Amino acid sequence: MFKSYLTIALRTLIRQKGYTSINIIGLAIGMASCILILLYVQDELSYDRHHEKAGQIYRLANEVHIGGQQIRSAQTPAPWGPALAREYPEVLQAMRFKTPNSQWLLKYDGKEFWEKGFFFADSTVFDLFSYSFIRGNPQTALNAPFTVVINQSTAKKYFGDDDPMGKVINAEDFLMLTVTGIIEDAPVNSHFHFDFMVSFSSIGTPPGLAMYGDLYNASFANQGLNPIIYTYLLLQEGYPAEDLERRLPEFIERNMGDQLSQRGIEIKPFLQPVTDIHLYSNLDAEMGANGDITYVYIFSALAVIIILIACINFMNLATARSANRAQEVGMRKVVGAQRGQLMQQFLGESVILSLTALFLSIGLVYLLTPLFNNLTGKTLGLDLSDWTVLFSLLGIALTVGLLAGSYPAFFLSAFRPAVVLKGTLKAGLTNTALRKILVVAQFAISIVMIVGTITVYNQLEYIRNMKLGFDKEHVINMPLANIFMSQRYQETFKNVITQHPDVLGATGASSMPGGLFNVGTIRPPGTSEEENRTVQVLVADYEYLPTMGIELAAGRNFSLDFGTDPQNAVILNETAVQAMDWDDPVGQLIAFGARSQILRTVVGVVKDFHLKSVHQKIEPLIIFPSLQPGPLWYASIKIRGENTSKTMAFLEQTWSEIYADFPYTFSFMDEDYDQLYADEQQLETVFGAFALFSILITCLGLF
Numbered sequence: 001m002f003k004s005y006l007t008i009a010l011r012t013l014i015r016q017k018g019y020t021s022i023n024i025i026g027l028a029i030g031m032a033s034c035i036l037i038l039l040y041v042q043d044e045l046s047y048d049r050h051h052e053k054a055g056q057i058y059r060l061a062n063e064v065h066i067g068g069q070q071i072r073s074a075q076t077p078a079p080w081g082p083a084l085a086r087e088y089p090e091v092l093q094a095m096r097f098k099t100p101n102s103q104w105l106l107k108y109d110g111k112e113f114w115e116k117g118f119f120f121a122d123s124t125v126f127d128l129f130s131y132s133f134i135r136g137n138p139q140t141a142l143n144a145p146f147t148v149v150i151n152q153s154t155a156k157k158y159f160g161d162d163d164p165m166g167k168v169i170n171a172e173d174f175l176m177l178t179v180t181g182i183i184e185d186a187p188v189n190s191h192f193h194f195d196f197m198v199s200f201s202s203i204g205t206p207p208g209l210a211m212y213g214d215l216y217n218a219s220f221a222n223q224g225l226n227p228i229i230y231t232y233l234l235l236q237e238g239y240p241a242e243d244l245e246r247r248l249p250e251f252i253e254r255n256m257g258d259q260l261s262q263r264g265i266e267i268k269p270f271l272q273p274v275t276d277i278h279l280y281s282n283l284d285a286e287m288g289a290n291g292d293i294t295y296v297y298i299f300s301a302l303a304v305i306i307i308l309i310a311c312i313n314f315m316n317l318a319t320a321r322s323a324n325r326a327q328e329v330g331m332r333k334v335v336g337a338q339r340g341q342l343m344q345q346f347l348g349e350s351v352i353l354s355l356t357a358l359f360l361s362i363g364l365v366y367l368l369t370p371l372f373n374n375l376t377g378k379t380l381g382l383d384l385s386d387w388t389v390l391f392s393l394l395g396i397a398l399t400v401g402l403l404a405g406s407y408p409a410f411f412l413s414a415f416r417p418a419v420v421l422k423g424t425l426k427a428g429l430t431n432t433a434l435r436k437i438l439v440v441a442q443f444a445i446s447i448v449m450i451v452g453t454i455t456v457y458n459q460l461e462y463i464r465n466m467k468l469g470f471d472k473e474h475v476i477n478m479p480l481a482n483i484f485m486s487q488r489y490q491e492t493f494k495n496v497i498t499q500h501p502d503v504l505g506a507t508g509a510s511s512m513p514g515g516l517f518n519v520g521t522i523r524p525p526g527t528s529e530e531e532n533r534t535v536q537v538l539v540a541d542y543e544y545l546p547t548m549g550i551e552l553a554a555g556r557n558f559s560l561d562f563g564t565d566p567q568n569a570v571i572l573n574e575t576a577v578q579a580m581d582w583d584d585p586v587g588q589l590i591a592f593g594a595r596s597q598i599l600r601t602v603v604g605v606v607k608d609f610h611l612k613s614v615h616q617k618i619e620p621l622i623i624f625p626s627l628q629p630g631p632l633w634y635a636s637i638k639i640r641g642e643n644t645s646k647t648m649a650f651l652e653q654t655w656s657e658i659y660a661d662f663p664y665t666f667s668f669m670d671e672d673y674d675q676l677y678a679d680e681q682q683l684e685t686v687f688g689a690f691a692l693f694s695i696l697i698t699c700l701g702l703f
Helices: 002-015 017-045 080-087 152-159 241-263 274-280 293-320 322-334 339-376 387-412 417-422 429-465 483-497 544-548 574-580 644-658 669-702
Strands: 057-066 069-073 091-098 104-108 111-115 118-121 133-135 147-151 168-171 175-183 196-199 227-235 265-273 475-479 503-509 518-523 533-540 552-555 569-573 589-592 598-606 621-625 634-639
Touching: 017 274, 017 293, 017 339, 017 387, 017 669, 057 080, 057 274, 057 533, 069 533, 080 091, 080 227, 080 241, 104 152, 111 152, 147 152, 152 175, 175 196, 227 241, 241 265, 265 274, 274 293, 293 387, 293 429, 293 669, 339 387, 339 669, 429 669, 475 644, 475 669, 483 503, 483 634, 483 644, 503 533, 503 544, 518 574, 533 574, 544 634, 569 574, 569 589, 574 598, 574 621, 598 621, 634 644
Parallel strands: 118 196, 147 175, 533 621, 569 598
Antiparallel strands: 057 069, 057 227, 057 265, 091 118, 091 227, 104 111, 104 168, 133 175, 147 196, 168 175, 475 634, 503 634, 518 533, 518 589, 552 598, 569 621, 589 598
């Protein structure tokens, strides 16, 4: 019987070439779109699940309440992790990451590179996170100070075909790092990425990073309130993290209660499953750009919608040609066919169409995957050697076939033989009305998708064109990764480049809009620490405001005419003034720092500008002047829009003369800032592309 059904189905489909082709094309486009979207969703849901102990790893995060403000940060103070491992047997291991504040200059055998993926890590890092070692022992690789584990790509970049083991890499001319391990490149689907993993004990070990102090052996007394570390915990298998989280307030009170009460600070630590960080975490100081579970829901719904449109097409076409098949149904019933048997035949036809469309859709997926990866910034691929993938694809085809064929099978098999054979069948009103409803539903769904695409586009256009409070156009950023470079910039580089007619201004600062900012506290002098207000901290030279196009709301800029400015002056933004509840802030004294040991005079107030993404509210800001060599980690040069190539060549030539030992690197500020909205841009592009696919499928059905 099955063979008979199959033969009849194939004959019918071959005879109706136009009907078959339209259905297969529509279903293939719908399935290909669905498969691509599901590959994206699967990738988003797979982050950090490749670690063997992923279900036991949690990141310790930090919520601080101070002066009526709340700060939720991915970073915690250095002593917390080791103390938790000592005091709670449920914590099997604790490990810490420290990332540099800027790019680092690394050298080997005459090669020089700026590197961002430079991490300090406790030796227990490989007890928590699973990495495949090519060379070296994960148990001992980071035990000693000044040791480093590198990945395979970095090994090739620095050492070529030579054996890297035991070789020494120069980091910033004061850390000499011995390679003790080589690992395979980590999967892309991780919430953090590194090229160099340096032993944490290198910090504070002479000649280590004196600027950080001895974080390796940090105590609650000297580092208990300094959140500059990423802390991860390995819990006992099966132990509920909620139980430990409930005990964290008691842990904080026992170790830091007096400090917190004296300063009017409330701290609420919390745990994040490592597998949730990518999609559910949006804290300050994240290690990288995270995704958003909302996008996963949107794209999952999009996949369902596109498949639904393709299925509606099938129903439309099947019911539209119902009159052509009415006599066939009547004759089959006359010779004894039961309704259930007819339904099986029609469902079989739809499943055959669906399976044929599946093979075509797989070809489309392979063809479109490179383009889709460019749109999403991912490296997705369909692996047909994986049995799970194959069964999933077959499941999609069967589901679509049964869903699309269910109503036609029910509708066609219901014809009465007597009515059909007498020629009095009116396939008309109900059938036509149904097709109209389905077509309207298709176009309604497509219009909703078009409206969604336009909405996302308009939102991005608004972000691109809104006033940020500073001018990011034609501004070039250059890293000044150490004090020597900062000093040379202020003494020489700046003076030379500003003589060029196409250089409109140059400035140096400790950070740039869109980057990471240090955090401090301010309050009126003479008040208790309960009056502290948290502020973002920026150190900048005197040309920062005019070069960046930041407007003053009151007072003045830093000036060489006032010799006391380097030691005495600060500038606040309007939000900081509101936090201090001042009507006339210019001339007011302000106490800065946890112990309020620094007294400064407010000489000016700038209009609020966006330090971070426009999705985040503007925070209080304090700007310190830096006339003498200081921590200016970035140079920003404002150039004319014309003669850009010649101006860039001049800047590169000047850099090579003044910074002969440092590789030339730069970025445009508008491009750096646009990276804050990369997810929205991807959403706009991908959503628009699949909206077009849905319209194409709808038009096929209308045809």
